[in-house]
Structure formats: C-alpha cells, structure tokens
Amino acid sequence: MTALLSECRPLVGNDQPLLQATGLSKFFGPRVGCQDVSLEVHEGEVIAVVGESGSGKSTLLLLLSTQQLPSSGSISCRMRDGVTRDLFRLTEAERRHLLRTDWGFVHQDARLGLRMGVSAGGNVGERLMAVGWRHYGKIRAEAQAWLERVEIATDRMDDRPDTFSGGMRQRLQVAKNMVTHPRLVFMDEPTGGLDVSVQARVLDLIRSFVSDYGLAAVIVTHDLAIARLLSHRILVMRQGRVIENGLTDQVLDDPREPYTQLLVSSILQT
Amino acid sequence: MSANSAYNFAYLDEQTKRMIRRAILKAIAIPGYQVPFASREMPMPYGWGTGGVQVTAAVLGANDVLKVIDQGADDTTNAVSIRKFFEKTAGVATTTRTRDATIIQTRHRIPEAQLSEEQILVYQVPIPEPLRFLEPREPETRRMHALEDYGLMHVKLYEDIARHGHIATTYAYPVKVDGRYVMDPSPTPKFDNPKMDDCPALQLFGAGREKRIYALPPYTCVVSLDFEDHPFERTPIAAKCELCGADSAFLDEIVTDDQGGRMFVCSDTDYCESRRGEASP
Amino acid sequence: MYVAVKGGEAAIAAAHELLAKERRGATAVPELTAAQIREQLVLAVNRVMCEGSLYDLDLAALAIKQARGDLIEAIFLLRAYRTTLPRFGASAPFDTSSMQIRRRISATFKDLPGGQNLGPTFDFTHRLLDPELTEHAPVARPQRAEGGDDVAAPHVTTLIGAQGLIEANTGRESEAPVGDLTRDPMTFPSDRDLRLQALARGDEGFLLALGYSTQRGYGRTHPFAGEIRMGEVEIVFKPDELGFEVALGTITLTECEMVNQFKGGADKAPQFTRGCGLTFGHSERKAMAMALLDRALRARELGEEAVAPAQDEEFVLSHCDSVQATGFVEHLKLPHYVDFQAELTLLRQLRSEWAQARRTTDAAIVGHSEAAE
Numbered sequence: 001m002t003a004l005l006s007e008c009r010p011l012v013g014n015d016q017p018l019l020q021a022t023g024l025s026k027f028f029g030p031r032v033g034c035q036d037v038s039l040e041v042h043e044g045e046v047i048a049v050v051g052e053s054g055s056g057k058s059t060l061l062l063l064l065s066t067q068q069l070p071s072s073g074s075i076s077c078r079m080r081d082g083v084t085r086d087l088f089r090l091t092e093a094e095r096r097h098l099l100r101t102d103w104g105f106v107h108q109d110a111r112l113g114l115r116m117g118v119s120a121g122g123n124v125g126e127r128l129m130a131v132g133w134r135h136y137g138k139i140r141a142e143a144q145a146w147l148e149r150v151e152i153a154t155d156r157m158d159d160r161p162d163t164f165s166g167g168m169r170q171r172l173q174v175a176k177n178m179v180t181h182p183r184l185v186f187m188d189e190p191t192g193g194l195d196v197s198v199q200a201r202v203l204d205l206i207r208s209f210v211s212d213y214g215l216a217a218v219i220v221t222h223d224l225a226i227a228r229l230l231s232h233r234i235l236v237m238r239q240g241r242v243i244e245n246g247l248t249d250q251v252l253d254d255p256r257e258p259y260t261q262l263l264v265s266s267i268l269q270t
Numbered sequence: 271m272s273a274n275s276a277y278n279f280a281y282l283d284e285q286t287k288r289m290i291r292r293a294i295l296k297a298i299a300i301p302g303y304q305v306p307f308a309s310r311e312m313p314m315p316y317g318w319g320t321g322g323v324q325v326t327a328a329v330l331g332a333n334d335v336l337k338v339i340d341q342g343a344d345d346t347t348n349a350v351s352i353r354k355f356f357e358k359t360a361g362v363a364t365t366t367r368t369r370d371a372t373i374i375q376t377r378h379r380i381p382e383a384q385l386s387e388e389q390i391l392v393y394q395v396p397i398p399e400p401l402r403f404l405e406p407r408e409p410e411t412r413r414m415h416a417l418e419d420y421g422l423m424h425v426k427l428y429e430d431i432a433r434h435g436h437i438a439t440t441y442a443y444p445v446k447v448d449g450r451y452v453m454d455p456s457p458t459p460k461f462d463n464p465k466m467d468d469c470p471a472l473q474l475f476g477a478g479r480e481k482r483i484y485a486l487p488p489y490t491c492v493v494s495l496d497f498e499d500h501p502f503e504r505t506p507i508a509a510k511c512e513l514c515g516a517d518s519a520f521l522d523e524i525v526t527d528d529q530g531g532r533m534f535v536c537s538d539t540d541y542c543e544s545r546r547g548e549a550s551p
Numbered sequence: 552m553y554v555a556v557k558g559g560e561a562a563i564a565a566a567h568e569l570l571a572k573e574r575r576g577a578t579a580v581p582e583l584t585a586a587q588i589r590e591q592l593v594l595a596v597n598r599v600m601c602e603g604s605l606y607d608l609d610l611a612a613l614a615i616k617q618a619r620g621d622l623i624e625a626i627f628l629l630r631a632y633r634t635t636l637p638r639f640g641a642s643a644p645f646d647t648s649s650m651q652i653r654r655r656i657s658a659t660f661k662d663l664p665g666g667q668n669l670g671p672t673f674d675f676t677h678r679l680l681d682p683e684l685t686e687h688a689p690v691a692r693p694q695r696a697e698g699g700d701d702v703a704a705p706h707v708t709t710l711i712g713a714q715g716l717i718e719a720n721t722g723r724e725s726e727a728p729v730g731d732l733t734r735d736p737m738t739f740p741s742d743r744d745l746r747l748q749a750l751a752r753g754d755e756g757f758l759l760a761l762g763y764s765t766q767r768g769y770g771r772t773h774p775f776a777g778e779i780r781m782g783e784v785e786i787v788f789k790p791d792e793l794g795f796e797v798a799l800g801t802i803t804l805t806e807c808e809m810v811n812q813f814k815g816g817a818d819k820a821p822q823f824t825r826g827c828g829l830t831f832g833h834s835e836r837k838a839m840a841m842a843l844l845d846r847a848l849r850a851r852e853l854g855e856e857a858v859a860p861a862q863d864e865e866f867v868l869s870h871c872d873s874v875q876a877t878g879f880v881e882h883l884k885l886p887h888y889v890d891f892q893a894e895l896t897l898l899r900q901l902r903s904e905w906a907q908a909r910r911t912t913d914a915a916i917v918g919h920s921e922a923a924e
Binding site for chain 1: 413416417418419420421422424425428429431432433497498499500
Binding site: 311481 | 634904
C-alpha cells in the first residue's frame with residue numbers, strides 16, 4: 001500500500017495552490033449560473049461549497065472541473081511536474097488526461113460516475129487501462145486492493161453496480177477515482193439520497209482518505225453538518241455569488257452574513 | 271472500354287471515382303483511421319458489399335485481374351454476383367486463383383496464400399467503428415480516436431476475461447495499427463488477424479452504408495489487442511481438411527447428416543483446390 | 552463422399568428466371584403496363600419518387616412493376632438509377648406560394664384567404680370496400696366550380712407571420728450553399744438543411760411512427776396543421792452558360808407547415824414555432840410526419856431538453872433511410888458461416904472448460920466427504 005502511495009505524491013512540500021480560480025462566471029443566456037467567484041485550493045485541503053438549490057454551487061463545480069467552459073474568468077492548476085498552467089490553454093487531450101489521473105469527480109448520482117454495465121472490478125480498473133496498464137492480473141489485483149479499502153467485499157468484484165446498494169455505489173465511485181492517486185477530488189453531494197447511517201460510512205471513508213493520502217477536495221453540499229465534518233474552509237453561495245468564506249469552524253460558529261446566519265440557525269436541533 | 275457501354279468503366283462516373291480515390295489516399299496516409307466518404311447508391315443493397323465494390327471500382331484498371339470471395343469461397347452467391355457485376359461493367363479478366371489476381375475483394379476472410387506487393391486486398395466492412403457497440407454515439411467515438419482514448423476497449427476485454435476466462439471476441443477482433451489507431455479488421459475470424467501484420471499487399475477497407483474507408487499500407491505493423499498475461503491467441507485448428515489434408519488453414523464445419531455427423535473442409539476454396547492440384551485455369 | 556459445393560452461379564441465374572416468371576404471374580391475366588401504374592397507382596408512384604429522391608413518374612412506375620409492387624425495392628431501383636445521372640446544378644428554391652393549388656386546407660382557421668379546398672382526398676370517404684372497382688368501374692365527371700383556376704392563397708404562416716406571431720423561417724436569406732448528403736457524408740450534430748433532406752428521403756413508416764410518438768408524449772410539440780397544400784410548382788433553373796433563369800417545367804409537390812408550441816425569452820416575445828415537410832407528388836402523410844419530426848429535431852436549437860427518440864437526431868437520421876435499413880437487415884441472409892464457426896469453436900471450448908470445472912469441484916466434494924468419514 002505505501003509503495004504505491006509514494007509512487008505519485010510529490011515529495012516537495014509546496015505552498016503554491018493546487019488550484020486557483022479567478023473571477024469565474026457562467027451565464028446561461030440571461031440566467032446567472034455563478035458570478036465572479038474566486039478561490040484557491042491547497043494540497044491536502046478540503047473546501048466545502050454550501051448553499052441552497054440554485055445557489056450556483058453545482059455550476060461552480062462543473063467549471064472548476066473543466067466540464068463546462070466559463071463565460072469569463074480563469075482557472076490555473078499546478079500539475080504534477082510542478083508547473084502551474086492555465087487550464088483552458090491546455091488541449092482537450094491534456095484536460096481529459098488530467099481529469100482521469102490527477103483529479104477525480106464523485107457524482108451525486110452514481111450512475112453518472114460509473115459504467116453500470118461493467119463489473120465493479122472493471123470500473124475500478126478502467127482508469128488504469130486508460131493510462132496504459134496492460135497486465136490483467138495486475139489490474140485486477142490493484143482493483144481488488146482498492147475495493148477492500150472502500151470496504152466492498154471482493155466476492156462482489158465481478159458483479160455489476162446495478163446490483164449494488166446506493167452506499168456501495170458511492171464507495172465504488174470513490175475507489176474508481178482513487179486508483180490513479182489523484183491529488184484533487186471534486187464531489188457533488190456525495191451522500192445525497194443515502195440513508196443517514198450509510199452516509200456516515202461514506203463520509204468516514206472520505207475523511208480517512210483525505211488524511212491518509214493527503215487528498216485535496218472541493219465538496220459541494222447543502223448539508224452544513226457534512227461541511228463541518230469534512231472541510232477546513234467553507235464558501236457560502238447565494239444566487240450565484242460567494243457571500244461569505246473562511247475557516248469552516250469560524251464561519252459556522254460565528255457567521256457574519258445574515259444569510260449564513262439563517263442557514264446555520266435552520267439546522268434542526270436534534 | 272467497358273463491356274456494357276451504357277455505363278462508365280466499372281459503373282461509377284469519373285468524378286465519383288476521383289472522390290473515392292482521394293479518400294483512399296487519405297486513408298493510406300493515416301493507417302487505420304476511418305475516412306468519411308460520400309458513398310453512392312449502388313445496384314446492390316447496402317450491407318451487401320457496396321463499400322468494397324466502390325473501392326474496387328475506384329482502383330480497378332482495364333488490365334487488372336479480379337478475384338472475389340465471400341467466406342473464403344469464390345462460388346458463394348454474393349461473390350458470384352459481385353464478380354459478374356464487374357465482368358459486365360468493366361469487362362476485366364476474373365480469376366479464382368489467388369496468385370493470379372491483382373485485386374481481391376473479400377468478405378469475412380483473408381486468403382491463406384501469401385499475398386504479394388503487386389496485389390490489393392479490398393475488404394467489405396459492415397460496421398467500421400470498433401468502439402460502436404461500447405459507445406453508440408458517433409461524435410463520442412470520433413473524439414475517442416482523436417484523443418487516443420481507448421480505455422473502454424480494454425475494459426471490454428477485461429470484462430470478457432473476468433466473465434469467461436477468455437477474451438470472447440472471435441471475429442472482428444480489434445487491432446492497433448502502426449501504434450496509433452484502433453481498427454476493426456471487418457468480421458474476419460481472429461485466426462486471420464496475424465496475416466494483416468507486415469503484409470506486402472495494400473489492404474483497403476470499404477464500408478458503404480456507414481460511409482467510411484480505411485487502409486493498411488504495405489508492411490504496416492498491426493497488433494491484436496490483448497493483455498500481457500492474456501496474449502492474443504489464434505484459434506487452434508483441431509482438425510485437418512478432409513479434402514486436401516491441410517492442418518493450418520481455417521476450416522468450415524459441414525453438417526453431413528442428422529445424427530451429429532460432421533466434417534471439416536478448407537474455407538479458402540482456391541487454397542484447397544491448389545493443394546489438390548485441381549485449380550482451374 | 553463429400554464434394555465441395557459448387558453451382559452458385561447457376562443457382563443465381565435460375566433464381567432470376569424464376570423471379571421474372573413470378574413477376575408476370577398468370578399469363579391468362581393481361582400484363583400490367585408501367586403507364587397503368589403511373590395513372591392508377593399514382594400514390595405508390597409518389598412515394599417511390601419521394602424516397603427514391605428522383606422525380607420521374609414513368610421511371611418510378613417502371614420500378615414498381617419491376618419490383619413486383621415491393622415499394623422499398625422500387626425505391627432502391629430508382630436510387631441506383633439516380634446515382635448514374637450527371638448533376639447539372641441546383642434549381643432556385645421552390646416558390647410554393649405561387650403553387651397551382653389542387654388541394655389546400657388549414658386546421659388553424661375556419662376560413663382564410665384562398666379558402667379550404669378539399670381536392671382529391673380519402674379523408675372523408677367511408678372505408679368500405681367497393682366491389683364495383685374489381686373490374687371496370689364507371690367514373691362520374693366531377694363538377695367544376697365557378698371562378699376559374701387561379702386562387703390567391705398566401706400561406707397561413709405568412710399571414711400570422713406578418714403579425715409577428717410565428718418565428719421567421721431561418722436560413723432562407725442565407726448565401727451559404729445548401730448541404731447535400733448524397734455528395735457529402737452526414738455528420739452530427741447536423742444542420743437543418745441536411746436533416747430535412749434526410750427526412751424527405753426517409754422511410755414513410757418510420758417517420759410516421761416517430762411523428763405519432765411525439766403526439767403521444769414522447770417529445771410533445773403541440774402541433775397544429777397550419778397549412779397543407781398540394782399542386783403544381785414551377786422549377787426554375789439558372790444555367791451557368793446562359794446567366795439567366797429558365798423554367799424547366801412543373802412538378803407536383805405536397806407541402807405541410809405545422810404551427811407548434813410557442814417559445815420566447817427575456818429578449819424575445821413568445822412566438823409560435825415551425826415544422827416543415829415537403830414531398831414529391833401527393834404524399835400528405837409523409838409531409839405531415841416530416842413536419843412533426845422537423846420540429847422535434849429542432850429541440851437543441853430551441854433550447855429544449857431532448858429526451859424522446861424523435862428528438863434524438865443521431866437516432867432518427869441514422870435509421871430513417873429505408874434503402875440502408877433494408878440492406879443491412881437483409882444482409883443477415885448472406886453467408887455468415889465463417890463468423891459462426893468462430894463462435895462455435897469458442898462456445899465448445901467454454902463448455903468443456905465449464906464441465907471440467909464442475910468435475911473437479913464434484914471430485915473435491917466427494918474427496919472431502921470421504922476424508923470426513
């Protein structure tokens with residue numbers, strides 16, 4: 001396990017941000033997706049983007065992960081070779097490679113992030129095959145190792161995810177992304193729609209991966225409890241703009257903006 | 271001069287031939303890449319060899335000798351029909367002997383005899399896109415080829431091994447051409463794949479209905495996709511031809527009675543006849 | 552002793568002879584002429600011209616005779632013939648507003664300039680088989696209306712367009728050359744000109760079914776038949792050598808304009824949207840289905856979510872050509888015994904491995920239970 005880990009992590013500690021977005025805006029005709037958003041993500045840092053439906057948080061995630069082009073603004077990324085590059089100056093091939101190796105994306109709906117007609121092992125192995133692994137036994141062993149790490153029984157390895165529960169599918173998605181040791185993972189409501197006890201298991205997994213692998217993450221969620229559990233910093237969005245940001249504990253304990261105060265006070269007290 | 275003067279030599283008008291030749295040249299320049307072309311309506315149905323016929327019509331000259339086979343045989347109905355078509359519209363000499371032909375149009379088999387630099391092999395292709403059954407959308411498969419994004423292809427092979435213990439593709443077995451493009455060799459049995467590699471003849475592939483032409487220039491490197499620990503295997507030949515005794519050719523299974531009786535015979539009729547010394551002039 | 556099968560050539564020749572004989576049918580019955588088909592089965596002739604993409608009543612009638620009434624086979628004959636014809640150029644766009652109208656109806660207004668003109672239609676017939684038609688049937692002379700032939704009938708879409716109620720027909724003023732999918736292969740996403748061409752050549756049954764599906768909720772477009780007109784239209788052509796336009800003659804066309812679900816935006820007042828269908832001869836069903844599909848396939852352009860098969864451009868346009876479709880479906884009749892052989896070999900191998908694995912497991916169980924005793 002440790003051997004594979006050290007293969008890919010840069011040994012030089014680096015204060016330069018991993019990802020830097022400046023003035024990002026996205027308009028759909030007259031409709032505002034998000035407006036003038038800037039943020040930085042450092043290695044090993046987890047950022048939560050919170051807000052209600054329509055706040056623009058999902059749009060922001062699509063822009064940051066280059067799945068959509070912004071109407072204005074720029075994003076730069078520090079690649080594995082240490083050089084920081086403007087993401088939209090890269091070729092499509094380079095961006096696709098990035099999204100498949102150095103980055104990950106966990107969808108709220110697992111069906112978007114998995115191939116439902118392909119076995120669990122095949123799903124996890126896909127990225128390896130995409131970057132040139134050509135030894136069936138090794139691909140299978142690596143896939144098996146990751147399935148164990150996300151606590152999916154290896155006798156389910158050849159089963160298709162359409163036979164899995166919601167929680168299992170999300171854990172499979174995580175494994176599928178982690179297999180190339182990404183440094184940055186985007187997550188869109190990763191536990192949305194799951195039962196509370198199941199959510200806890202997925203969140204624990206994410207938390208342990210963040211600490212064990214020094215993973216950085218941008219997590220979109222409407223659930224402040226998840227933000228508090230997982231993130232170091234938080235961005236609060238409303239109507240497409242970031243209205244408040246800072247250290248998670250500080251913002252949630254002592255919200256400045258009225259809207260943030262409203263959000264925080266709306267959490268049902270159990 | 272064509273035998274039937276109501277039509278141009280080999281049926282197609284010169285403009286069309288020029289258009290097809292341009293597509294062929296582009297295909298040769300980019301081995302394994304599918305070049306779109308404006309396939310014409312031909313007097314035989316789409317799916318019955320119109321792509322192969324258009325390619326042959328575009329490269330055929332008055333002094334060429336044409337052989338047409340289907341499933342390896344000269345005498346199957348579709349091969350007969352296409353051969354007659356060219357006899358009628360081009361008046362070229364035709365033959366059943368592989369070594370005497372300059373152009374060989376084929377459906378689903380590569381001849382057993384070694385081909386030469388003087389020959390062109392024209393394949394009839396139903397579905398040119400090797401990724402089609404994994405990804406039905408054309409813009410997406412074009413992107414995958416452009417970005418050399420073939421992970422999905424290997425996922426399919428992985429799944430086969432996980433499910434069956436073997437790669438389950440027995441014909442139209444995908445290959446990597448010149449280290450770059452993944453190509454569908456047409457529904458030839460995987461037994462024939464090694465013949466495409468480093469072949470002295472020019473190999474042209476025509477898909478009329480899907481409107482694509484692709485090519486393998488002579489001596490191109492063609493490698494069947496596999497895994498290091500599950501290497502590509504030619505189907506082992508378990509029997510000998512009962513007519514000529516060949517033990518390394520692809521065999522057809524003939525059902526001889528309703529008690530389960532069967533016998534094996536060479537699929538390549540010319541090869542079998544030549545071995546038996548029966549080849550007609 | 553097995554002898555390698557030969558005789559394919561002779562078999563084909565014999566099959567063609569048999570076909571010719573069956574085509575003729577019983578010799579006591581008079582032989583059908585192409586002229587009879589052209590006159591008395593003109594709706595079949597129209598369909599063949601439309602999907603054959605060639606306007607020639609005599610050739611289409613001949614194709615139907617040669618094809619023994621199989622219309623897709625006839626369409627195929629006409630298409631193959633078309634391939635051999637030299638291309639002189641493109642005519643000017645048809646001006647259907649100056650059509651010599653033989654039939655014109657609109658479902659959107661009770662009455663309108665030019666009136667509702669039923670023409671020769673099955674619409675209100677009672678579908679009762681008429682034994683009198685079996686042999687020679689007398690034909691009554693239809694009465695002529697007063698007022699002559701010239702009827703000024705502006706399109707409904709022009710009338711409501713003048714009030715800004717319907718979107719303008721885009722691309723009409725464009726100088727860009729019109730695409731031709733018989734000259735260049737189709738690519739996706741495609742433009743409306745190529746889509747319409749593909750639909751015009753498309754199989755009537757397939758288009759009908761998909762058009763029907765939109766009405767049943769698979770991509771609703773709320774259509775109204777704004778205009779259906781049939782009649783003669785002049786073909787105008789400008790040869791390069793002359794430098795001026797000449798009229799080549801007239802052809803019969805059927806045109807359908809559907810008035811669909813209105814759309815608007817922040818910077819644009821809501822307007823009805825359009826779907827267009829145009830066919831050779833009197834081919835109303837096809838023109839209507841085509842108009843329904845034209846509109847459904849504009850989903851992307853109009854910012855609608857494309858969720859239904861009729862809105863899926865690649866699905867519809869890749870599969871609407873009857874000649875391509877029948878070619879590939881029927882190609883399954885061709886020998887596939889080599890590919891089948893390859894499959895058989897693998898299957899036998901897998902089966903023997905499976906049996907082997909079972910035997911090993913069974914033996915292990917037996918050995919285990921024996922050891923346990």
